[in-house]
Amino acid sequence: MSNFFPRWANWVPLKLLLIAVVLTTVLTGGVWYYFTPKYTRVGYMPDQPVPFSHSIHVEQLGMDCRYCHSFVEVSGHSNVPDTQTCMACHSQIKSTSPKLAAVRASWESGSPVQWVRIHKAPDYVYFNHAVHVNRGVSCFSCHGQINNMTTVWQAEPQSMAWCLECHRAPEKFLRPPSEIYNLNWRPASAAQQLAMGTQFKKEWNINPPLTCGGCHR
Amino acid sequence: MLRTFFIVLGLSLVLLVAVTGLRGQKGKKTPIEIFPDMDHQPKVKSQVPSGFFADFRGDRLPVSGTVPMGYAMPVSKEDPLPDDGKYATVQFSSGTSYEDTGRFGDHWGTGIPIPVTAELMQRGGERYMIFCAVCHGTSGAGNGVAGQYGMAAIASYHQDRLRTMSDGEIFNTITHGKNTMLGYGGKIPLNDRWAIVAYVRALQLSQNATMADVPPEKRAKLEAVKP
Numbered sequence: 001m002s003n004f005f006p007r008w009a010n011w012v013p014l015k016l017l018l019i020a021v022v023l024t025t026v027l028t029g030g031v032w033y034y035f036t037p038k039y040t041r042v043g044y045m046p047d048q049p050v051p052f053s054h055s056i057h058v059e060q061l062g063m064d065c066r067y068c069h070s071f072v073e074v075s076g077h078s079n080v081p082d083t084q085t086c087m088a089c090h091s092q093i094k095s096t097s098p099k100l101a102a103v104r105a106s107w108e109s110g111s112p113v114q115w116v117r118i119h120k121a122p123d124y125v126y127f128n129h130a131v132h133v134n135r136g137v138s139c140f141s142c143h144g145q146i147n148n149m150t151t152v153w154q155a156e157p158q159s160m161a162w163c164l165e166c167h168r169a170p171e172k173f174l175r176p177p178s179e180i181y182n183l184n185w186r187p188a189s190a191a192q193q194l195a196m197g198t199q200f201k202k203e204w205n206i207n208p209p210l211t212c213g214g215c216h217r
Numbered sequence: 218m219l220r221t222f223f224i225v226l227g228l229s230l231v232l233l234v235a236v237t238g239l240r241g242q243k244g245k246k247t248p249i250e251i252f253p254d255m256d257h258q259p260k261v262k263s264q265v266p267s268g269f270f271a272d273f274r275g276d277r278l279p280v281s282g283t284v285p286m287g288y289a290m291p292v293s294k295e296d297p298l299p300d301d302g303k304y305a306t307v308q309f310s311s312g313t314s315y316e317d318t319g320r321f322g323d324h325w326g327t328g329i330p331i332p333v334t335a336e337l338m339q340r341g342g343e344r345y346m347i348f349c350a351v352c353h354g355t356s357g358a359g360n361g362v363a364g365q366y367g368m369a370a371i372a373s374y375h376q377d378r379l380r381t382m383s384d385g386e387i388f389n390t391i392t393h394g395k396n397t398m399l400g401y402g403g404k405i406p407l408n409d410r411w412a413i414v415a416y417v418r419a420l421q422l423s424q425n426a427t428m429a430d431v432p433p434e435k436r437a438k439l440e441a442v443k444p
Contacts, residue, residue, distance in 0.1 A: 015218060015219055018219070019219075019222055022222075022226070023226075026226065026230070030233070033240070034237060035251050037248075038240050038241070039240045039241075040248045040249050040250075040251065041248045042240060042241045043240075043241045043242050043243045043244055044243075044244065044245075044246070044247075044248050045243045045244065045245065046245050046247070047245060061351060061362050061363070061366075062351070062362060063351055064346070064347040066347045067347055067348060067351070070404040070405075074406075075263075077262070077263035077264065079263070079264060080264060082403070084399055084400075084403070085404075087399060088398075088399045089351075089352075089363055089368060091397070091399070092367055092368050092369055092397065093363065093366050093367045093368055094367070111272070112274075117265075122255065122256040122257075123255065123256060123257055123258040123260065123262070124255045124256070124258070153243050
């Protein structure tokens with residue numbers, strides 16, 4: 001009786017298995033790498049209607065975040081400033097600059113400047129700015145080096161895993177209350193941060209929620 | 218067979234990375250929501266537009282003559298402000314008392330209507346540095362950084378007209394602005410505005426004081442450092 005199958009056919013099942021293993025690995029790796037806010041959100045840098053630069057206003061002029069984001073300490077929502085905030089200066093400074101045309105149009109018409117929103121928690125998540133910034137968490141921990149950005153982009157994934165990373169060990173991030181709005185402040189060393197953070201955590205009774213109901217309420 | 222498979226796989230990976238990019242790359246694409254269930258619920262959150270209203274404003278402008286929910290009501294004299302040093306309630310108000318307007322009837326009043334404590338002065342100083350120092354300068358001489366970029370005629374507090382000005386009028390300037398200075402009434406709660414008035418008074422005193430204004434027990438210390 002002659003062979004129905006040539007010799008190489010013996011290897012087919014093995015090769016198919018190898019292909020299946022490689023494909024599964026690549027697919028899993030791809031999902032792990034791409035299907036996460038670390039890829040989908042970080043780096044989101046939309047064009048804004050006005051090329052507003054935090055680097056000019058915060059670094060060069062030394063303005064405090066709270067001049068514009070004025071309710072971040074007292075409210076869950078950190079407000080994007082209204083047009084009057086800008087017009088306080090720009091009624092005189094660069095008052096004919098084409099870059100500020102949308103601000104002037106809004107001032108005249110009374111309808112707001114349409115800023116494009118960057119950071120956004122899903123609607124089923126409860127997030128509150130005031131509880132964080134009044135308890136030793138700086139804007140820097142969650143928004144990165146905003147003070148040096150000419151156009152704002154998202155620097156942190158703000159996913160659930162990311163929130164929990166800090167909630168499980170807040171001592172790695174807590175700062176003295178005087179440095180919350182100073183985004184250039186850095187602890188002298190990781191060890192000093194840990195010592196200081198542990199002390200603050202104890203003194204202030206810091207106890208961030210880890211139960212589902214804390215953030216999904 | 219295997220060789221073709223790996224070549225095709227390699228090429229498609231290169232293509233995939235070329236199209237999708239790496240983590241953290243800056244881009245204008247609106248973030249993809251992989252599981253968008255319940256991400257966007259039909260409730261209105263702060264500063265978000267809403268199709269429910271004809272002008273698409275989610276944040277409604279207050280109806281004139283009403284007090285929005287969650288805001289403290291105008292405070293009357295019989296119902297004094299909480300003076301525990303905390304600023305837990307944000308108070309913006311449209312009341313007509315001296316505390317709300319800085320005036321009694323049709324003339325300015327003077328005096329700070331809340332207890333002036335060391336904490337209040339500190340609070341005033343902090344708020345002054347946030348809201349006023351960019352224009353008026355840290356010492357109130359009108360030499361803040363905005364002046365260097367073309368903000369004209371910023372008033373210095375160290376002139377007789379402002380030294381003799383009533384507290385109520387300064388309060389009103391913070392609330393509603395004056396000439397080229399726009400108002401800060403919508404940003405700074407009521408108590409904080411009075412705290413700033415107290416701090417502005419302290420700044421004025423700091424630049425226009427004599428030895429007689431220094432408490433006797435502190436005079437020796439000051440004499441010692443006098444050049």
